[in-house]
Amino acid sequence: MSDKSKVIWLTGASSGIGKTIAELFVKKNHKVVCCSRNIDKLKKLKSELESDSRLIKIYKLDVANPNEVFDTYQEIKKEADIDCLINNAGITSFNAAKDDSVEEIRKIIETNLLGSIYTIKAVLPDFIKKKHGTIINILSVVTKKIFENSSVYSASKQGLLAYTNVLREEVREHNIRVINIIPGATKTPIWSNDILEKYSQRMMTPNDISKIVFDVFSLNTNIVAEEIVLRPIKGDL
Template sequence: MVRRGADLRLRRPVVWVVGASRGIGREIAGRFAAIGCEVCLSSRKSSDLESAVRQIRRLGGKAHSFPCDIRKIGSVSSTARRIRRDVGDVEVLVNNAGVTVFKTFMKTSLKEFGAILETNLLGQITSIKAVLPSMVRRRGGHIFNILSNAAIKTFEGSSAYTAAKAGMFGLGKVLREEMKTHHVKIVNILPGATETMMWSAALRKKYSSRMMKPSSVAEAVLAVYRMPDDAVVDEMVIRPILGDLGG
């Protein structure tokens, strides 16, 4: 079984963060590296990815760049194989890749629906499929699905995003039941408005005081990871101190 605490002094758990080039994913990668994990960062944006890796290494962390297109099954599968070959079995998967459009259902095209579901739902399913067998075999692991409180609360103008996040939320609950006897912890993280590039520059400027920083979400993920082996946080809702935008 995968254990934390004293083991961190003896070995480096392998953490794979998908969607790690900036924002929440980048902060999560940095936090795991800071406690001694060996972090594999993936994203479609190679330049941002290299910047994130350099930043972690400058601070003394162990980090590797593995560019990956989460929308393509072949890319995800080959990336997982390369990580296993070059670094080791993934013990922690952070599913953070995500895209959206802020439009009503009527104005969201089927092409836009497809693109959002492809990344936010199917892509995350593919990454789980790539690492779960080794976690089951080793009887231990963590999978963090970075979702949104849109999965459980209604926000107008986010129908495609909500459909994808709600789908992953439900899948996470099913996986949790199926994996508990294998000691694989499935955790749904549901952040409220967070100051990331998913929002336009104008909205970030307008609502900055009403948004959380990505580092706040990263700290929450790390706290859940450090729970004792005999306990799991099934899901965590994290909201800005002043409440949700539009709610």
């Protein structure tokens, strides 16, 4: 990735939906900057792609740390022109609100909400300058329906939905697309083994989600899919 080529910047790329997004975009011959806190998993991802590994650049990044976010983006800019940011990094707990510790609350909000805002703030000046860019946020069906034992996670995703909906209106004049993907239950490591064993057959797969992400990214007309809600055909868990 030595030329100043247009690339996708993807957070939370080491597993689940993020990993399959990276794999699909590379398969479609797009260059992807993959970020995660787990550099070993990123190295494994790159090695698994073998001949296509030239299309991947990896960085260890905790999006909850704003200094890391902005420093990493400056490093990326030395080699590539970011065309699309995909905010996928996220964590959760499955506790009742009364049981969430202050530390758990802080980590979830800083990763899911503030982390995505930091990455958006990093790319936005360049997107505005060149009058082009795409921001895709992987949110959650918790923005559409109340689920118990997910209060902080819901707050983080609802906050990002509100932030990006306002952002979209502010950047329309700069030809910047802001797209929110809102998936329901998906078979990823975010779920406990017990839940996966019980419900995995009716869950969506990360591959299902990544295909939708690629399709909305690839729209090359005067159309933008601003919000897409995805649910298992049998409904929410």
